[in-house]
Amino acid sequence: MNLIKDLPLSIQVSKKIEDDIIFGHFLPGTKLDEAELCERYGASRTPIREALKLLAAEGLVEIRPRRGAIVPEVNPMTLCEMFEVMAELEAMCGRLAARRIQEDEKVQLLHLHKRCEEYLESNDSENYYEMNRQFHFQIYAASHNTFLIEQASSLHKRLHPYRRLQLRVNNRMNNSFAEHNEIVQAIIGGDETKAATLLREHVVIQGQKFTDLISTINTYTKQ
Structure with missing residues (x-):
């Protein structure tokens, strides 16, 4: 059994975004555009938004009023x-x-x-x-x-x-x-x-x- 593929789509997407942040595709200060994320990961806006909320809870993404999701600096x-x-x-x-x-x-x-x-x-x-x-x-x-x-x-x-x-x-x-x-x-x-x-x-x-x-x-x- 593949545990990753058995997870909900939002969690699968969150792991892909997580990799792209940690491995430098999305640099600190980058605004994570929902439309671009949908195209990149082949998912609709709902799992993308859920994924961003999960990442925000972990501190890997910041969701700011009127600016959306931002990749914060790593200290x-x-x-x-x-x-x-x-x-x-x-x-x-x-x-x-x-x-x-x-x-x-x-x-x-x-x-x-x-x-x-x-x-x-x-x-x-x-x-x-x-x-x-x-x-x-x-x-x-x-x-x-x-x-x-x-x-x-x-x-x-x-x-x-x-x-x-x-x-x-x-x-x-x-x-x-x-x-x-x-x-x-x-x-x-x-x-x-x-x-x-x-x-x-x-x-x-x-x-x-x-x-x-x-x-x-x-x-x-x-x-």
Whole structure:
């Protein structure tokens, strides 16, 4: 099953626009004209508008009064800070999940981990990311802390274009799955401290990892 093709048209279009923004087709400051987007993606105005709303909720597009949708500037420092906060939120989710996860949630987490492995083996980064996203949301849910789940989910959605892009950097998909494997063992084994540490390290991008991500964005932007 192809998860991407099974998604609603508006989400499929949002992912295409997302790629075109991150990879530099639509540069910061560009006004996203609905008619041009309809022609480019072969979609009607309704899914285009829905896609733009989704991207606006993630911070990848700004919808301004009387100006429509605009591609905002990407601030590397803000991006780094957001990843730092995301890492701490995920660490909290991992710690609480290791303490509170239910048996049915363990089964689901293992299932999602297995699906990630299948997409890794087929070198399918798009569907791997989609399953990876569900994997992380399952960990949030297993924390059984409603406020934390809301905050982690919200920031995850803001960062997801860049987390998705990371999978295309320096064998990241293989490393991501190896890290998932340790995370699963720690959570199911009830090791709160290890689960928190592993998730923090899994998400935070420092030093070379952050340089690689920004370099990749800049490389595509200049093409």
